[in-house]
Amino acid sequence: MKNITVLGAGVMGHGAAQLFAQAGKNVRMRARRESSLEKARELMTNSLKIMVEKEILTEEDMKQALSRITYTTDLHEAIQDADFVFESIPEDLDKKLETYEIIESNVSDKTVISSNTSTFPLNELTQQAKHPERFIITHFFNPPQLVPIVEIVKVGGTNENVVNTTYDLMKEIGKSPVVLKKEITGFIVNRVQVAMLREAFHLMEEGVATAEDIDIAMKGSLGFKWGFCGPMESQDLAGLQTTKAMVGNIMQELSNTREVPSFLKEMVENDQHGIRTNKGFYEYDDNGEKAIHTRDDHFLDLLKLLQQK
Ligand SMILES: NC(=O)c1ccc[n+]([C@@H]2O[C@H](COP(=O)([O-])OP(=O)(O)OC[C@H]3O[C@@H](n4cnc5c(N)ncnc54)[C@H](O)[C@@H]3O)[C@@H](O)[C@H]2O)c1
The missing domain is CATH 1.10.1040.10 (N-(1-d-carboxylethyl)-l-norvaline Dehydrogenase; domain 2)
Incomplete structure (x- = not known):
């Protein structure tokens, strides 16, 4: 899991992108507007600067992390060669389904597609999916770059390799993941x-x-x-x-x-x-x-x- 695509540059997207970059991943961040990407870059820079001030990171760590993030407004470019797609666009089912359709038609069968949804059941998110078994929910908390928990939600049809890889990735970026034994509204x-x-x-x-x-x-x-x-x-x-x-x-x-x-x-x-x-x-x-x-x-x-x- 080296190439991570983050879709959505809002409250959650920018924090997650920062974490992946801090952990050494190549991050492609996609938003529809240049101004959203600019804002996200500013927020990540500020957040990393504070971490340097607090001696959680060095100046060099910060530079490296920022250099690993690339920005685009083009969805196709964003998902090219992605190993793991982290979708964090607004909580609107139609928008999410539309996005997944484009992702699935343009990535390899091995790409894991995760959603940061707070409310939609995984079966609803995968209702039109060609490969529902590679979809998973990774539910972060605000501010995602600081709060340790990620709730991982799977369903019966989720590939166990996808669950294990996602769990390992969350550990690698310094989170405290929990895999729910079964899906339930609101998670834990x-x-x-x-x-x-x-x-x-x-x-x-x-x-x-x-x-x-x-x-x-x-x-x-x-x-x-x-x-x-x-x-x-x-x-x-x-x-x-x-x-x-x-x-x-x-x-x-x-x-x-x-x-x-x-x-x-x-x-x-x-x-x-x-x-x-x-x-x-x-x-x-x-x-x-x-x-x-x-x-x-x-x-x-x-x-x-x-x-x-
Ligand atoms: N805010 C929270 O506390 C929180 C916590 C956990 C999970 N979540 C979930 O994370 C997801 C994102 O929430 P957020 O608070 O970061 O939202 P946000 O509104 O801050 O950010 C959403 C981003 O997606 C972009 N966007 C809008 N429509 C889009 C589209 N059609 N395609 C691509 N990008 C689009 C917006 O421009 C914005 O950059 C939601 O599913 C939400 O339920 C939010």
């Missing part, structure tokens, strides 16, 4: 996240805590622990008798709503989208630039710590 992390958010929203609606209180409570507890000690490990350390009692006493009191809370719907209707509109659970005056910078600065410190362990 977003299911657990939504279960937690349902309860957090419930606590807000019941007037138990504000959004800020919830952030303080979670950052100072599960957030603090989970980077090094996952929820299951934590239970072993606490003692499973305690876990049994806690789960038994609290589970029946939890929210089991299947509805999106009305306050959240209202926020979105009133243009409170978070940093994009400078207002969400918090207020911003710079489209979240400072918040993103602070977040990435902390994430890099954590990444460095994790890499040293």
